[in-house]
Amino acid sequence: MRKIFLKENILFLIIYGFSLIFSALLIRAIYPIQLQLQKPIFFDLIELNVIIPYWLIYFAGSINIFLIWMIAKRFIIGHLALIPVLIYCFSPWSFYLVVTNSFYVYLLTFILIIFQGILLIKSRRFRWGMAAFILGSILFLYSFVLGIFIFPILITGLSLIKFVSFKKIRPALFIISFLCLPLLIANFKNQAGTGNIYNNQVALFKDPGHMNAVNVFQGESRKAGYSFIVKLGENRYIYFSKYAFFKAIKHFTPSTYFTGQEGLLKFSFSPPVYFGFLIPFLYGLSLIFKSPALRNGLAVSFILLVPSFVSKTLVNLNRLVLFEPVIVFVISLGMIKIIQNRKERIFKLMLFLTIILVSVQLLVTVFDINFREYIRYERYLGGALQIGD
Amino acid sequence: MNKNLKILLTVSMLTLIGGFLRFYNNTQNHISLNIDEVSYGYSAYSILKTARDENGVFMPLAFQSTGDYKSPVLIYSLVPSIAIFGLNEFGVRFTTALAGILSIPVFFLLLKKLVKNINIALIGAALLAISPWHIFYSRLASESLMSTFFLMLGVLFFLKMFEGGKIWAAGASIFLTVSMYTYHSQRLFIPIFIFLYLLTGFKRFKSNISNIRIFILGSFLLVLPLFYMTIFGSAGTRIGMVFLSQDIEFTRYVILDHIQRAGEQFLLFFFWIKRYLNYFQPDFLFFTGLNMTLPGTIGLGVLFLFELPWLFLGIIKLFKNISSRLIILWILLGIIPASLANNDQSSVRSLLILPALLVIVSLGAQRFLEIAQSLSNKFIKLGFFSFYGFFIIIILIQAYLIFAVHFPIQQGEAFMEGTKETVLYALDNKDKYQEIVYDPYRGIEAPYIVNIPHMYILFYSKYDPAKYQTEAKHFGKDTFGFDKFTIRKIDWREDRFKKGILFIGSPWSLPENDLAEAEILKKIYLGSGRLAFFIVSPKE
Numbered sequence: 041m042r043k044i045f046l047k048e049n050i051l052f053l054i055i056y057g058f059s060l061i062f063s064a065l066l067i068r069a070i071y072p073i074q075l076q077l078q079k080p081i082f083f084d085l086i087e088l089n090v091i092i093p094y095w096l097i098y099f100a101g102s103i104n105i106f107l108i109w110m111i112a113k114r115f116i117i118g119h120l121a122l123i124p125v126l127i128y129c130f131s132p133w134s135f136y137l138v139v140t141n142s143f144y145v146y147l148l149t150f151i152l153i154i155f156q157g158i159l160l161i162k163s164r165r166f167r168w169g170m171a172a173f174i175l176g177s178i179l180f181l182y183s184f185v186l187g188i189f190i191f192p193i194l195i196t197g198l199s200l201i202k203f204v205s206f207k208k209i210r211p212a213l214f215i216i217s218f219l220c221l222p223l224l225i226a227n228f229k230n231q232a233g234t235g236n237i238y239n240n241q242v243a244l245f246k247d248p249g250h251m252n253a254v255n256v257f258q259g260e261s262r263k264a265g266y267s268f269i270v271k272l273g274e275n276r277y278i279y280f281s282k283y284a285f286f287k288a289i290k291h292f293t294p295s296t297y298f299t300g301q302e303g304l305l306k307f308s309f310s311p312p313v314y315f316g317f318l319i320p321f322l323y324g325l326s327l328i329f330k331s332p333a334l335r336n337g338l339a340v341s342f343i344l345l346v347p348s349f350v351s352k353t354l355v356n357l358n359r360l361v362l363f364e365p366v367i368v369f370v371i372s373l374g375m376i377k378i379i380q381n382r383k384e385r386i387f388k389l390m391l392f393l394t395i396i397l398v399s400v401q402l403l404v405t406v407f408d409i410n411f412r413e414y415i416r417y418e419r420y421l422g423g424a425l426q427i428g429d
Numbered sequence: 430m431n432k433n434l435k436i437l438l439t440v441s442m443l444t445l446i447g448g449f450l451r452f453y454n455n456t457q458n459h460i461s462l463n464i465d466e467v468s469y470g471y472s473a474y475s476i477l478k479t480a481r482d483e484n485g486v487f488m489p490l491a492f493q494s495t496g497d498y499k500s501p502v503l504i505y506s507l508v509p510s511i512a513i514f515g516l517n518e519f520g521v522r523f524t525t526a527l528a529g530i531l532s533i534p535v536f537f538l539l540l541k542k543l544v545k546n547i548n549i550a551l552i553g554a555a556l557l558a559i560s561p562w563h564i565f566y567s568r569l570a571s572e573s574l575m576s577t578f579f580l581m582l583g584v585l586f587f588l589k590m591f592e593g594g595k596i597w598a599a600g601a602s603i604f605l606t607v608s609m610y611t612y613h614s615q616r617l618f619i620p621i622f623i624f625l626y627l628l629t630g631f632k633r634f635k636s637n638i639s640n641i642r643i644f645i646l647g648s649f650l651l652v653l654p655l656f657y658m659t660i661f662g663s664a665g666t667r668i669g670m671v672f673l674s675q676d677i678e679f680t681r682y683v684i685l686d687h688i689q690r691a692g693e694q695f696l697l698f699f700f701w702i703k704r705y706l707n708y709f710q711p712d713f714l715f716f717t718g719l720n721m722t723l724p725g726t727i728g729l730g731v732l733f734l735f736e737l738p739w740l741f742l743g744i745i746k747l748f749k750n751i752s753s754r755l756i757i758l759w760i761l762l763g764i765i766p767a768s769l770a771n772n773d774q775s776s777v778r779s780l781l782i783l784p785a786l787l788v789i790v791s792l793g794a795q796r797f798l799e800i801a802q803s804l805s806n807k808f809i810k811l812g813f814f815s816f817y818g819f820f821i822i823i824i825l826i827q828a829y830l831i832f833a834v835h836f837p838i839q840q841g842e843a844f845m846e847g848t849k850e851t852v853l854y855a856l857d858n859k860d861k862y863q864e865i866v867y868d869p870y871r872g873i874e875a876p877y878i879v880n881i882p883h884m885y886i887l888f889y890s891k892y893d894p895a896k897y898q899t900e901a902k903h904f905g906k907d908t909f910g911f912d913k914f915t916i917r918k919i920d921w922r923e924d925r926f927k928k929g930i931l932f933i934g935s936p937w938s939l940p941e942n943d944l945a946e947a948e949i950l951k952k953i954y955l956g957s958g959r960l961a962f963f964i965v966s967p968k969e
C-alpha cells in the first residue's frame with residue numbers, strides 16, 4: 041500500500057491530471073469539431089466500418105502516457121523518469137489527435153505495447169513481456185496495412201543493433217505469424233479491397249500536380265529546342281526522386297516538430313512540441329551522435345516515419361505521431377543531462393531558456409486555444425476537416 | 430609555373446566564368462525590368478540630369494520613389510552606368526552584375542583569410558561563381574546583392590584589422606557602413622553581428638584595441654546620418670511597412686484580424702520563431718527557395734542539391750577545425766532581418782548569409798573530396814566519382830533549363846512582363862490621343878498585381894526629369910496623372926463611350942467580350958502564351 045503513495049507515483053498522477061485538464065480545454069474549445077468527427081474508423085481486415093466509442097480514444101491516450109512512463113523507468117532512474125512523461129503531457133501534438141479520435145493514437149498505443157513487451161523480455165519478466173509483445177504486434181498488424189512492412193523491419197532492426205536477442209523473441213514471432221494467418225487469408229481472398237486500402241495509405245506520388253509539373257517542364261524545354269537534355273535532366277524519374285528526397289528530409293527538419301509550420305489538424309497554430317524543447321532536443325541529438333548504441337537505435341526508429349512519408353501531403357502530423365515518443369525521448373535525454381550539469385553556466389542558461397520558453401508558450405497556447413481555435417478551424421477549413429488521413 | 434600565378438589564373442578564370450553567367454543575355458533574362466529596377470533607373474537618371482530625385486529632393490539619402498523609401502547606394506552607383514550606357518536595361522543592370530563578378534575574388538580572399546587553405550578558398554570561389562542564388566540577384570538591379578558585396582569586403586577588412594594596420598580598420602568601417610546604407614537587412618544585422626563578435630572574443634582582441642577604436646569611431650560617425658534618418662526620418666517608414674506584424678498569414682490566420690485582442694505580442698513572437706526556422710527548411714535551401722518556377726513545383730533552391738552532403742560535412746568540420754564563431758553568428762543573426770519581414774522565406778532579404786553558407790559548403794566539399802580520395806578500392810572510387818559527377822551534371826542541367834527556359838515563361842508576370850511593350854506602344858502613338866489611361870492593376874488569375882506604370886512611362890520615354898519635377902500633376906481619388914498620362918482603374922461600362930482616349934489594361938478591366946474588334950489596337954501576351962493586356966480606343 042505504501043508503494044502506491046510513492047512520491048514518484050503522485051507526481052505522475054499530477055502530470056496525468058494536467059493532461060486531462062489540457063484535453064478538457066481542447067474539447068471545450070473545439071467541441072463542435074468533435075461532433076463532426078464522429079466518423080467510423082475503417083477496419084482494414086474485414087473491410088467494415090467500425091464505430092469506435094470516444095471513451096476508447098481517451099483510454100488509449102491515457103495508456104500511452106502510462107506506457108511512456110513505464111518505458112522511461114527502464115532507462116532512467118528515479119524521478120527523472122517522469123521527464124519524458126512531462127514532455128509528452130506538455131506537448132499539444134497527441135492531445136489534438138486524441139480529442140479528434142485519430143486512428144494513429146491507437147496505433148501508437150500498440151507500438152508502445154510492443155516496445156514495453158521487448159523491454160520486459162529483456163528484463164527477464166519473460167511471460168509478461170511475451171504477452172505484451174504478442175498482443176501489441178497482433179493489434180498493430182491487424183489494424184494497419186503498412187504494419188506488414190513496418191513490423192518486420194522494426195524487429196529486424198532492433199535485433200541487428202542487438203537491442204533484443206532474436207532467439208528470445210523467436211517463439212513470440214512464431215505465434216504472431218500463426219495468428220496473422222487469418223489476416224493473410226483475408227487479404228488474399230479480397231485482393232481488390234486490400235489493394236484499395238493499400239492505395240489509400242500509400243499516396244506518395246498520387247498528387248496529379250507532380251505529373252503535370254513534369255509535363256509542363258518537358259513541354260517548355262522541348263519547345264525551346266532542348267529535346268535531348270530534357271530526357272536527361274527533366275524526366276519523371278528524376279523529378280519524382282527529387283520530390284521523394286525532399287519529402288524525406290522534411291521529416292528531419294526541426295520546424296516540422298517545434299513550430300506550427302505544418303499545422304496540427306491542418307488549422308491549429310499550436311506547435312506539435314513546444315519550441316523551448318528544441319534546446320534540449322539539439323543537445324540530446326548531439327549526445328546520441330556520440331554514442332553508437334543510441335545512434336543505431338535512432339536510425340532504427342526512422343521506420344516509424346514511413347507512414348507519414350508515404351502520405352499524400354509533404355508531412356502528415358497525424359501519421360507522424362507514431363514518431364512522437366522518439367522525439368520525446370531525444371528531448372528527455374538532453375533535458376536530463378542539462379539538469380544533471382545545471383551547475384555549469386552554459387547548462388544553467390539552457391535550462392533557464394527552456395523553462396521560460398516552454399512556460400510562456402504553454403500559457404500562450406492555452407489562451408490561444410480558448411480564444412481562437414474554433415474560429416481558426418472555420419477559417420482554414422470551412423468546416424471540412426478530414427482527420428481520417 | 431609559379432604557385433601564386435597559378436592561383437591568380439584560376440581565380441581569374443573563375444571570375445570570367447562568373448562574369449559570363451552574370452552578364453550573358455542579362456537584358457532579356459530576367460524577362461523584364463521589375464518595378465524596383467525602373468524606379469532605381471529613373472531616380473539615377475534624374476540625379477544625373479538634375480542632382481535631384483524625381484520628387485525634386487536634392488541628393489537624398491532615402492529616395493521616396495514609389496513610396497517605399499529606397500536606399501541610396503544602388504541609385505547613386507547607377508549614375509555613371511546610366512551616363513555611359515544610357516537609360517536602358519543594360520545600364521540599370523550593369524552595376525549589380527559588376528558587383529556580382531567582383532564578389533568572386535573578394536570571397537576568395539575572405540575564405541582564404543578565414544580558413545587559411547588555398548584549395549578551400551578556390552572551391553568557395555568556384556561555388557560562388559556558379560551559385561544560383563548569387564547569379565539570380567546579379568542579373569537584375571539588386572540592393573541586396575550590392576550590399577552583400579560590401580559586407581564581404583567589410584568583413585575581409587575587419588578580419589585584416591586584427592593583424593594591424595589602421596587602413597584596414599578605416600576600410601572595414603567604410604565598407605560595413607556602405608553595406609548598411611545599401612540595404613535594409615544589413616542595417617539591423619551588421620551592428621549586432623559586429624558587437625557580438627567583438628564581445629564574445631574580447632580577450633583575444635585586446636591587443637588591437639587602437640584599431641578597434643578607429644573602427645568603432647569611424648563607423649559611428651559614418652552611420653549617424655543613417656541612424657537619424659531611420660529613427661526620425663522617412664527611412665523608418667519602410668520598417669513599419671514591411672514588419673512581421675503586417676504579415677497576411679499572421680493577421681488573417683493567427684490573430685484572426687484581431688477578432689480576440691489577447692496575447693497578440695506573444696503570438697507574434699512564436700510566429701517569428703516559425704518564420705525564422707523556415708530559413709533552415711530544405712525547400713528553401715534546395716528545392717524552391719528562388720521561386721523561379723510555378724508554385725507547387727520543384728524548382729531551384731538557394732543552394733544546389735548536390736551541395737547538401739557538403740553542407741552537412743561542412744557543419745561538422747566547422748565545429749571541429751576553425752573558429753566557427755564568425756560563421757555561426759553570421760548565419761544565425763543574418764536571418765533575423767529577413768524573418769522579421771512580412772513574407773515567408775525571402776531569398777532577397779536573406780542573401781546576406783550566402784557567403785557564410787558557402788564557407789560551410791566549401792569546407793564540406795573539401796572534406797567530401799578527402800573522403801572520396803581515401804577510398805582504397807579503385808573501382809569503388811571510380812564508381813563514386815562517376816555517380817556523383819553524373820548527379821552534379823543532372824542538377825546543373827536542371828538549373829540551366831530553369832534559368833534559360835522555365836523562369837522567363839513561368840514567372841514573367843512577377844517581373845511585369847508586357848508592361849514595356851504597352852508603354853512603348855503608348856509612347857509611339859501618344860500624339861494621336863488626347864489622353865492615355867493606364868490601369869495599374871494586372872494579373873492573369875486575378876488583378877492583384879499593382880503595376881506602377883508611370884515609372885515605366887518615365888523610364889522608357891526618358892522623360893525630362895527637370896520637367897517632371899516641376900510640371901503640374903493631377904491627383905485625384907485613386908488617380909495620378911502627368912502630361913497626357915492618367916493612371917487609374919478603368920471602368921469599361923463608362924469609359925467605352927470616351928472617344929479619343931487610349932486605354933491600356935488587363936482583360937479584367939477590359940473584358941474581351943465587351944470589346945469590338947475594331948477597338949482593339951493591340952494584344953500583349955506573356956511568354957507563357959496568356960493574354961496580359963489590351964490596348965484599346967473606343968470607336969464611333
